[in-house]
Amino acid sequence: MGRAHAVVIGAGIAGLLNARVLADHFERVTVIEKDTLPDHPAHRWGTPQDAHLHGLLLRGRQVVEQLVPGFTDDLIAHGAPTIDLAADLAIRSPFGWGRRARSDLRTVSASRILVERVIRRRVATRSTITIRDRTQVVALAGTSTRIAAVRVRPGFTENAIEELPVDLVVDATGRGSRSSHWLRDLGCPPPPEQTLNSRVGYASRLYEIPAQHCATWKLCLLQTTPTGPLRGAALMPIEHNRWVVTLIGIGPHRPTRREGDFLPFARSLPSPIVAEALHNAEPLTDIAISTATSNHRRHPDRVAQRPDNLLVTGDALCSFNPVYAQGMTAAATCAALLGDCLDRHDADGSRSRISSHYYRRVRPLLANCWTLATTADCGYPDGPPPTPRQRITRRYLDRVLLAGTHDFPVQLAFLRVLNMLRPPASLLEPAVVARVLRNHHPTADAIPSHPPGDRSGPRH
Ligand SMILES: Cc1cc2nc3c(=O)[nH]c(=O)nc-3n(C[C@H](O)[C@H](O)[C@H](O)COP(=O)(O)OP(=O)(O)OC[C@H]3O[C@@H](n4cnc5c(N)ncnc54)[C@H](O)[C@@H]3O)c2cc1C
Structure with a gap:
């Protein structure tokens, strides 16, 4: 394969990070984006x-920082607050409030809009990367074993189709990817797919943080689980003294976009802390809802006849129930792994079977994320019943959460796994298991309404 031109389809977080990696290996990289890309951090239709x-896990921030040095400082310069994910996060599971204390889990809390804008600005400064917005990819040209060109429709109104010759194509078009259809037109069978939909619904809006707000936490998470509660919420501080507040409901409990439902839903949660925080807070936006929350995975690597110079990545390859906040971190890590594959191929002078190498490298990472999300999700109403293995795993995880309400080292071990800093198997290390087994403590009935240290009642 030549080294001349790589095309990335989609300028979301996955697309931008892949472009950044490809720029080390190709003379030219073109990112094609159908949306108009704003100059400032702003909502766009292509990324509803x-x-x-959008919580960026600690592992995700570290990987983005490696790929785009200066990323964290840029977020802070734009006003994103720094937080300690063990000390500042009030997390309530069905077993109680997770123990909190100062830690090394320090990170920055920003909106997805700002995260994407900061990455885009840094990626766009590379002289060999061109980002073409208002341009939609409509098809691929070539054969079932090699893509020769990408067909694009520039502008919103023009019907003229342009062909861009390519040596490598990366599909980063998100959950709605059409590359399986494009490949079918080239004679390739569609890749096998897997879906687990727990029918999670989100309703979100931004609020200004009131001056009088005072709590021992900076962000909070009221978790949902298959055995209840089926309603939860998350509240996170972001740049410019704002909170992004997301209400979460399963099945019939999915929140609506109706103005009159938002606060009553918040008041119906197992803890009043979100409702109390919003009591005097000024909403800054309308309510946005999303039900695009299924766990969905495509397996292009299981199709024998496929173009070797097409790689699928980000949500187009594997998307997760967002309550586990894995998407951006998985996308960033897959981009970094593509960089490793290309380094190897450059070193041994060939790029043959780059796709097999790439999918082999990303498979274990995605399998870990997939197992975590689908194990936690199985058993929700309408979902499949847990397998015996999933049942045992979940029972142990429940014990970890219970122990974490009293034992900070256990909670910290859990938070490291949640942030993808350690593998899930680290929760089975003897020191952790011993602490987990030692901790038998109160059941759900005894959970206080507020995290330890917080005084109860709305602040006026
Ligand atoms: C409700 C919700 C909450 C989430 N919360 C979190 C969270 O807390 N933490 C987390 O890490 N992740 C979260 N995610 C997932 C996260 O948004 C994604 O995993 C991450 O942004 C990577 O997405 P992506 O770049 O692969 O795709 P996208 O962000 O969907 O970007 C795809 C891009 O491709 C463009 N495009 C599509 N088709 C074409 C075409 N034919 N031609 C040209 N351009 C095209 C689109 O306009 C878009 O810009 C959440 C997702 C949802 C739905």
Whole structure:
């Protein structure tokens, strides 16, 4: 394969990070984006999820920082607050409030809009990367074993189709990816797909943080689980003294976009802390809803006859129930792994079977994320019943959460796994298991309404 031109379809977070990686290996990289890309951090139609709370896991921030040095400082310069994910996060599971204390889990809390804008600005400064917005990819040209060109429709009104010759194509078009259809037109069978939809619904809006707000936490998470509660919420501080507040409901409990439902839903949660925080807070936006929350995975690597120079990544390859906040981190890590594959191929002088190498490298990472999300999700109403293995895993995880309400080292071990800093198997290390087994403590009935240290009642 030549090294001349790589095309990335989609200028979301996955697309931008892949372009950044490809720029080390190709003479030219073109990112094609159908949306108009704003100069400032702003909502766009192509990424409807950007109105919702987007937690960037610690592992994700580290990987983005490696790929785009200066990323964290840029977020802070734009007003994103710094937080300690063990000390500042009030997290309520059905077993109680997770223990909090100062830690090294320090990060920055920003809107998805700002995260994307900061990455885009830094990626666009590379002289070999061109970002073409208002341009939609409509088809691929070539054969079932090699893509020769990408067919694009520039502008919103023009019907003229342009062909861009390519050496490598990366599909980063998100959940709605059409590359399986495009490949079918080239004679390739569609890749097998897997879906687990727990029918999670989000309703989100931004609020100004009231001056009188005072709590021992900076962000909070009221978790949902298959055995209840089926309503939860998350509240996170972002740039410019704002909160992004997301209400979460399962099945019939999915929140609506009706103005009159938002606060009553918040008041119906197992803890009043979100409703109390919003009591005097000024809403800054309308309510946005999303039900695009299924766990969905495509397996292009299981199709024998496929073009070797087409790679699928980000949500187009694997998307997760967003309550586990894995999407951006998985996208960033897959981009970094593509960089490793290309380094190897450059070193041994060939790019043959780059796609097999790439999918082999990303498979374990995605399998971990997939197992975590689908194990936690199985058993929700309308979902499949848990397998015996999932049942055992979940029972142990429940014990971890219970122990974490009293034992900070256990909670910290859990938070490290949640932030993808450690593998899930680290919760089975003898030191953790011993602490988990030692901790038998109160049941759900005894959970206080507020996290330890917070005084109850709305602040006026
Ligand atoms: C409600 C919700 C909440 C979420 N919360 C979190 C969270 O807390 N933490 C987290 O890490 N992740 C979260 N995610 C997931 C996260 O948004 C994604 O995993 C992440 O942004 C990576 O997405 P992507 O770049 O692969 O795709 P996208 O962000 O969907 O970007 C795809 C891009 O491709 C463009 N495009 C599509 N088709 C074409 C075409 N034919 N031609 C040209 N351009 C095209 C689109 O306009 C868009 O810009 C959430 C997702 C949802 C739905």
